[in-house]
Amino acid sequence: MNKEEKLTAYQLALGKAPLSANTKRAYASRVAAFLEWLPEGADLASDRDFVIRDYRQHLKDGHRSPSTVNSHLDAVGHLCLTLGFGAPSARHEHLPQASPRALEPKEQTLFLRSAEKADLSRDRAIGLLGFYSGLRVAELAALNIEDVVLSARKGTVTVWHGKGDRHRELPLHPEARKAVNEWLGDRWFSESDALFINRRGGRLSSRSICEIVVQLGTSVGLEMSTHTLRHTFGTNLVRQGTDIVIVAEMMGHSRLESTRRYSLPSAGDRVKAIAGLPVEG
Known part of the structure; x- marks a missing residue:
């Protein structure tokens, strides 16, 4: 031919x-x-x-x-x-490895301030729960009220069917616990068991949750998504010295290789490394 x-x-x-x-x-x-x-x-x-x-x-x-x-x-x-020529054996190019895109410390501060100023306590709870628990967007959308257990001093959130149908239970950070508790107090009436609902009382979709997080970021000049929050959660755990096995469990990873990505250098790390070099004179 x-x-x-x-x-x-x-x-x-x-x-x-x-x-x-x-x-x-x-x-x-x-x-x-x-x-x-x-x-x-x-x-x-x-x-x-x-x-x-x-x-x-x-x-x-x-x-x-x-x-x-x-x-x-x-x-x-x-x-x-x-076309029947067989599978090529020519090698592919090596891709430089870097950690997943996570918010830098200053960006984290901006996001948290934006979440605190959110008009709806629901949106504040979504932002802080995502930031402090690293849940995937589908996991956030699937949460029911009974999946979050709160007390005066502690709280837990349970993911029953995570990726790969994996179950995990996470302790709630005080700020996330406070935000969820406020939302439960403000939550408008609904026959739905969903933790996060829309104005019509139906379960909030993954897409709607994504839009809320994007808006929280956009309001302070950040380009981000729910994936960014999850990556930030994982990166923060690794960089504070949390054992990689514990991080994998909290992230819902089935393979440690997925978790080790968070220990790789980011673009910001490389910039800081160069900026830290001594200047002659």
């Missing part, structure tokens, strides 16, 4: 593949770019790995980032499998 025939055959097969529309569009574009680059006479059937190695170098020479190079190689690999 010539280049045009390869592209046509791939596009027909791609249309039937069990992939999202966005993935199909991305793969189609990247495969078209690869076939345009492909030297005349190059044989993917016999020289597949050598050709892809050269294409990887071509992308790197064009100053493409490692993640971009890898996304193109993924698309080319799918082309090879789809």
